[in-house]
Amino acid sequence: MRWHGFILYLIKSMLSKSINILLFFVLSIAILYFAKPLLAPLTVSAILAMLFLPVARWLERRGMQRIMSSLCCVICFMTVIAGISAVLRWQLNGLMDDLNMIEKHVNEQLNAIQQYINDSFGITPEKQKQLVKDQAKSSTGVIPFLIEVVISATLDFILMIVYFFILLYMRSHIATFILKLVPTDKKQKAGSIINECCHVAQHYLVGLSLMVASLWVMYGIGFSIIGVKHALFFAILCGLLEIIPFVGNFTGNTLTALMVISQGGSTGMVVAVICTYLSVQLIQSYILEPLVVGREVNINPLFTILALIAGELVWGITGMMVALPCLAIIKIIFDRIPALSPYGYLMGNVKNNKVKRKE
Numbered sequence: 001m002r003w004h005g006f007i008l009y010l011i012k013s014m015l016s017k018s019i020n021i022l023l024f025f026v027l028s029i030a031i032l033y034f035a036k037p038l039l040a041p042l043t044v045s046a047i048l049a050m051l052f053l054p055v056a057r058w059l060e061r062r063g064m065q066r067i068m069s070s071l072c073c074v075i076c077f078m079t080v081i082a083g084i085s086a087v088l089r090w091q092l093n094g095l096m097d098d099l100n101m102i103e104k105h106v107n108e109q110l111n112a113i114q115q116y117i118n119d120s121f122g123i124t125p126e127k128q129k130q131l132v133k134d135q136a137k138s139s140t141g142v143i144p145f146l147i148e149v150v151i152s153a154t155l156d157f158i159l160m161i162v163y164f165f166i167l168l169y170m171r172s173h174i175a176t177f178i179l180k181l182v183p184t185d186k187k188q189k190a191g192s193i194i195n196e197c198c199h200v201a202q203h204y205l206v207g208l209s210l211m212v213a214s215l216w217v218m219y220g221i222g223f224s225i226i227g228v229k230h231a232l233f234f235a236i237l238c239g240l241l242e243i244i245p246f247v248g249n250f251t252g253n254t255l256t257a258l259m260v261i262s263q264g265g266s267t268g269m270v271v272a273v274i275c276t277y278l279s280v281q282l283i284q285s286y287i288l289e290p291l292v293v294g295r296e297v298n299i300n301p302l303f304t305i306l307a308l309i310a311g312e313l314v315w316g317i318t319g320m321m322v323a324l325p326c327l328a329i330i331k332i333i334f335d336r337i338p339a340l341s342p343y344g345y346l347m348g349n350v351k352n353n354k355v356k357r358k359e
Contacts, residue, residue: 032314040318041156045163047325048077049171050201056168070168074161084236091233156318193336197329204325208243214288215239215249215280222276228256229263244320245308253277299327303347 032039052073059069117123167174175194182190216239223231234256241248257273299307307327311319327347334344 029310029314036315037156040315040322041160042163043322043326044318045160045167047201047205047322048160048164049167050198051205052077052164052168053171053198054202066169070165073168074165077164078161084240088233088236091230091236189336193333196332196336200328200332201325204328211284211288212239212242215242215284218280218283219276222280223256223273226269226272226276228260228269228273234259244317245304245324247308247320249277249281298349299324299331299347300349303327 055076056066056069056073059072060066064072175191178194179187179190216235219235219238220232223235228234234252238249238252238256241252244251253273253276257270260269260273304324304327307323308320311321311323313319315322331344331347334340334347
């Protein structure tokens, strides 16, 4: 009977703990989902503030006041965004000049597809056009939806810039607040956790920036050799979409291949674009990532994929962009707190775990 009671007590305690963890997980997801308009731009701004923190400190060590150093960081970020936008707009103007030729090739491709459908399924081109018109009538709300998305994205960007400036300016105040929540004997450990989280975020974002720049060069050279029109535009597009892990780079190359087809490119050019993508992926995976990103973001592939999927479900594209740096910060916190260290071990790289076990 004693053993029976002990087993029941153990089961109840385990169930109670599991239920508490599950409730915490569900409530966290619900808060993140419903508070997206507030938390999404704030999170992006916090990660950017960590990236520009060394720049702000460097300016302040040379006598600049904090408000001015924070403003300079915002201006630097806006200058980079404006420069990239200017290059894309310049290339896009050239692309628009070829719009008539692209439209001609697209119509030829559509006619070929319509003829194939007619021959294979017996649906005449007239019926196909009628189906397309009916579908267009049923989706009349697309344009208002797109306008709403553009306005929302613009407001989020403005909010992000404002948060970015405020977080840089108030960083000492926020850090002191966090340390006041921690018992006196653990303030030093909490301070080291904050510094390590900032270091990981900086390392990840700097590595990602170098990765994007390297992709611009490699795709620019590859697409130019192939003969893709407006190769610089598509190289910049493919590099920028690398910000969205896994999905972005593939999407950029798919758009490039479709544009080659619409421009009347041969099958050989499309195959060459695919080969360029595969070659760049090999260089990126085996040379660039270990070199510029390193092992600071020590997350195993399972949790990487889960984080990306969860980020997309909760915050969409923004969630996918911030998923990995946020997960790396969470792992650091878990590793440094004994009660949460098993979860940090679970998220960590398998190879590193094996080494630790042998030691």
